[in-house]
Amino acid sequence: MSDAVDSESLLSRASELIDRAVAAGADAADAVVVRGHSRSVTVRLGKVEGTEASESDDFSLRVFVGKRVASVSANPGFDLKLLAERAVAMAKASPEDPFSSLADPSDLAKDWPELELFDPSEVSADQLTEAALATEAAAVGYGGITNSGGGGASAGMGGLVLATSHGFSGSYKASRFGRSVSVIAGEGTKMERDYDFDSRLYYADLRDAADIGIGAAERAVKRLNPRQVPTAKDVTVVYDPRVARGIAGHIAGAINGASVARKTSFLRDRMGKQVLKSGLFVTDDPLVVRGSSSRPFDGEGVRGERLVMIEDGILNHWFLSTSTARELGLSTNGRGVRGGTAVNPASTNFALEPGDVSPEDLIRSIGTGFYVTELIGQGVNMVTGEYSRGASGFWIENGELTFPVSEVTIASNLKDMFMRITPADDIDRKFGVAAPTLAIEGMTLAGK
Template identity: 80%
Template sequence: MSSSIDSESLLSRASELISLAKKAGADQADAVVVRSRSRSVSVRLGKVEGTEASESDDFALRVFVGNRVASVSANPGFDLSALAERAVAMAKVSPEDPFACLADERDIARNYPDLDLFDPSELSTEAMTEAALAMEEAALSVNGVTNSSGAGASAGFGGLVLVTSHGFSGSYLASRFGRSVSVIAGEGTKMERDYDYDSRLYLADLDDAADIGRRAGERVVKRLNPRQVETGSNVTVVFDPRVARGFVGHIAGAINGASVARKTSFLRDKMGQQVLKAGLNITDDPLIVRGSSSRPFDGEGVRGERMVMIEDGVLKHWFLSTSTARELGLSTNGRGVRGGTQVTPASTNLALEPGDIAPEDLIRSIGNGFYVTELIGQGVNMITGEYSRGATGFWIENGELAYPVSEVTIASNLKDMFMRVTPANDIDRSYGVAAPTLAIEGMTLAGR
């Protein structure tokens, strides 16, 4: 990957684009290059099914003429002057937007840390193929596994080059290496599928390919011969950490400033109030060294800091970009994400902080309940908080995982779920969203 990482020429080109936009009549402007390089290999049943490679440096120019704004995007090789003139001409005939603006000059980062996000390790196609085959072979060797849905390995990087008309100029890159495998157990109508994966910034941190494959095989075999369970209205549901990360994602969505501004969050009127069970904390930290979702500055050139978004159950902050903050009468907290020509707020390294009980003891304390390993469907209404999703997992009986369960639905309201959640102590901070095993009391389970 090292042959394609030089960002200096892109910074120079972006700076020139800003100058041309100002010359064409823009009051303010920013230019961004979203960078991406990736290679991947997929295999199935011992044979290579496909190899892919892609790379892009996508330019976007955003210009402001008074309260009017326009954005244009282009691929490398475009004519700088023509792009700048086109953007300014578009802005002059655009409707006014009272909230669109660059980050305030006092908020932009004058310096930013090296977060050690880029691993220059070269990973050959042969090495990726070898890893994918090793995962699949290890999974298929688990007794009871009957087929493969495929395995894959990938390597690449992404990054951002940003220049603004009020003095910010910076860039960063983050590498990414991944491995995944999906396998099937059982025959005919009694087949089950499961998977395992790992994704890291540094190649040396990736889980061993054979270990990933073995875990996938063991997971799917445990799901064989599932049962349905009786419908119940006061069931304690335990979320496996892999599922719990999605639950924390719902919290992030509910405290996103853009959702609050659009009035599409069920927590939009809850600032300063208790929204999670007392004692629980939600943190967000963009500055973790080698963090999965770390960034030295956001999509507007603002350096974010670690924040406790929900403290002792009380909502303290929204995720904010500059325009969203302005709409809400607040100030940005450096959570702006650049998506092409748009800037929207989002979390970085988000975590529901762990409790002090081991997951085994948490399950034992429940007695009877439902342990969820996979959720199906998108039955979550972020305006009302209504939650209803298909689920598979294991029935908890006398404090132990007793037998696999499928074809059930779990339901509640996220407002109630947030107030009834108990975290274990087994948090894994390897991913951009981190959560331990979670137990949630009082849910409805629809079975047979």
């Protein structure tokens, strides 16, 4: 059976489930099928360590009886009538929720563009094994590498089938392919580990296996013989793009409407005010063709549009689903995401937009500072903005990366950090959260 036919079958079943819920006493309902099919291979030291394959179509039904709501989940093969009756009975026994409801009909997507999210390439287990072995072999064969943490390759597909009682019906699917490897350089107490990976929607877009392996090896070898540096205040910290995505992720978390409604965001009272340095822009776009986190409509059937979340440093938008928007007295902007039986807002293709200086020139302009390549621990308080992370990387001296550094802690407050960001021009938009190299002034470094 083709996937197109299969999606039609799932939509038909979801629509029938809604009809059953309405017949059982629901005022409104929606049904969603979250799809996931994947295959992966892991190897270590030239031998296959594991293979895994999974396939699931998980149904969720959400029903509304007045201002009461309930959700239930089931695997394929369930009895439609029993599931619908159970959901309605649960809703009738639930407390009232003044904010939960289906999206307003005027917000629903009527049509959507072709985003090219699905690559039909069939990748066999043998091909995955070959790629995983080749990635690891390139890494282990690099001078200075003494052991392997393992390599892997994967291929999969995920998607969403959604039907609602007020007329929405739609589905989409997205493929995903990946390669990764982790290796160790050095020996005894002087070992250092690092990794590299790639993840793409289209198989042909994946980085070459050998390139990934060599990238991981180079990073590990460069970390050998690290030093501690003295404790210092007012240090300029430069975030490698791989860890700079974490800073962008903190921005995304702080402007999530759910966090604002719960009063767990340190930016909850900053709408319309400056939250980043002037000249900085943050965007979110669910309609990027072949975008890592693109989607033609959200988990409620609402089509989102590209938003400039932060413009010239000024906060313009929260991420909003229908219920979160109503709680805040606003309208959804199509950022609802299904998570189990709940719908919560989240970013799509989120980017802290680049500046106009190369990372080399940015580092050169700093003179002395700390270039971070890895962060350790979870020392970020999103309620207060307090930030403290273990870190390793390289010391910057005379505008150049010099010796490796480890066992230090960098600290500040995200509110201050956001106002001191200087971005380079090297953004890589292949990930759902993207950021270029970032320099942040005025941080505290705790060392020896």
